[in-house]
Amino acid sequence: MMLHIQRLGLDLPLRATGDADFGVPPHVLRRPDLVQAIERLGYHKVFGNRWERQLDERRVAAVDLLVPAYRSRARDTVTVGDVVTTEVPGLAEALRRPAIKVDAELRLTDGTRLGATVVLPDAIGTLAMKALVRGVRTEWRDAEDLWRCLEIAAAEGVEPSDFDHSATLRDLRLVLWRELGPGGAAVGTLAERLQDDAAARLRTRLRALLAEVVGEGDSRHNVSGGDGDSPA
Known part of the structure; x- marks a missing residue:
């Protein structure tokens, strides 16, 4: 990474x-x-x-x-x-x-x-490893790495259609929204170390990255009660 x-x-x-x-x-x-x-x-x-x-x-x-x-x-x-x-x-x-x-x-x-x-590994492979490890480990560094990998994917030109090629990648799309979307577990972990303004900017940035790289989410992608805040 x-x-x-x-x-x-x-x-x-x-x-x-x-x-x-x-x-x-x-x-x-x-x-x-x-x-x-x-x-x-x-x-x-x-x-x-x-x-x-x-x-x-x-x-x-x-x-x-x-x-x-x-x-x-x-x-x-x-x-x-x-x-x-x-x-x-x-x-x-x-x-x-x-x-x-x-x-x-x-x-x-x-x-x-x-x-x-x-x-x-390419950008999607790197993203897959950092996202799926969240199912077995929830350290702060893993949440930060997941954000970094999403930035890498955006810089490499990864787009939503790239996640349509296999069941694993479709599942990865759901995991990314669950972790980095509104109320996501990784978002809460990242935000807890930031001032309010910086946390709000990060949430906005993550929403934009998800829409660009993964595709727009829906209610099935989101989880409630993660960082306790409404979408930025």
Whole structure:
């Protein structure tokens, strides 16, 4: 998500993160190649699906290996090959969609610069992962990430007809209105940290983004009692 914001030049706050989530199809994790490649880079397994590498006295680089959820309820613990990992809602949709390749220059902490081609999920795939995870986790950062992903989708030219191609995407449309529409759970979470004027502007912005990207909602999309305010 952060790479999308940077490559598109969006004026959105960046969120620091201490680890990297690496989503792969189960058949990739069943083979030893991926884990062996990670360990050759100096990472060691600390538990379940997490590998870490000590950078210096204070910092640790970490990578979590994750797999898609292919059922309505994602499992926190599932064994794939020799790895006990976690299923991620929306990852299956992201892996099915065409990827976006970014030629990136990476600056390491020691000043070294490396070139690499980074493969990212497209805007809808990113939106699916951040929206559907709200069904199993409701942290403040997830609500903020969902707003960022909607901004990314708008910048990429995603439009309502793009959500008509599968049942998963039609469900995603409903989830987005439920979370970010009037009275939505994510809206309430975001608004509670803002002054009244800023919260009102954010609600107005979210309504406009939903209409542009997802399509106009109706009463079935909205939930009552989320942030307690009338539509902006």
